Amino acid sequence: MKTDILAFGAHPDDVELGCGGTIAKLISEGKTCVIVDLTKGELGTRGTDQTRKEEATEAAKILGVAARENLGLKDGFLVNSEEYQMEIVKMIRKYRPEIILANAIDDRHPDHAKAAKLVSDACFLAGLRKIETVLNDQVQEVWRPKQVFHYIQWKHIQPEFVIDISEHLDKKLEACMAFKTQFYDPTSKEPETPITSKDFYESLTYRAQDLGRLSGVTYAEGFTSEKLIALKNFDGIVW
Incomplete structure (x- = not known):
């Protein structure tokens, strides 16, 4: 299955929070996108791995992604090991994306930066x-994405x-x-966390609004790039 964009998240909901608007936009323009969650988010204070799975399925439907997979790696203990690398290699070769979207290069949750390096x-x-690599009894063809971009999460990254x-x-x-837990x-009776506050929910809008203010649009999502980006021309730049 050839896809345009393959978005990785250390946990279910990382992709939605970090680049959900970008994915929705690209899909509306006819691009194909697949999400791969590295862990089930089983250490999350609220909910269970089963509720996270159900919520991730619903969020994927809302965004309109072509597929969503979960590698079942160990939440809270991601390591840049050969074992974990090879699981991600299989996904890259399976979906053959032109662009990879990955976790923030530095963040509050230690899994996020680890996932960024692991995917890279x-x-x-x-x-x-x-x-x-072999997947479903088939030897996979090699594939290297053209670009790896990292979305921004809890911490402010330029x-x-x-x-x-x-x-x-x-x-x-x-x-x-959709990740209602x-x-x-x-109305929830579960413990409060830094992401369950009303302020955090509102920050999804005002952070996008601030990036929009700085770039001359209404709302925007920011990314860092692993290599220098070359433009063929000035088409596509918002003036």
Whole structure:
């Protein structure tokens, strides 16, 4: 299955929070996108791995992604090991994306930065012909994405570019709130966490609004790039 964008998240909901608006926009433009969650988020204070699975399925439907998979790696204990790298290599070779979206390069949750490096290294390894992988009894062809971009999460990181999501913020918020056990719910009896507050929910809008203010659009999502980006021309730049 050839896809345009493969988005990785350390936990179910990372992708929605970090780049849900961008995914919604790209899909509306005819691009194909697949989400791969590295863990089940089983250590989360609220909910269970089963409720997270159900919520992730609903969020994927809202965004309109072509597929969503979960690798079942160990939540809270991601390591940049050969075992974990090879699982990600298999996904890259399976979906053959042009662009990879991955976790923030530095963040509050230690899994996020670990996932960023893990996915980055796997992208390189996926292009090495002497590394053989087998999926569903088939030897996979090598594949290396053209670009690896990292979305921004809890911490403020200066973006190297932003995507205008002005027409897609509502869908991003809807996809995020599909994870109803995880975010703001004044009726919930479960313990409070930094992401369950009303302020955190509102920050999804005002952070996108601030990036929009700085870039001349209404709402935007920011990214960092692993390599220098070259433009063929000035088409696509918001003036």
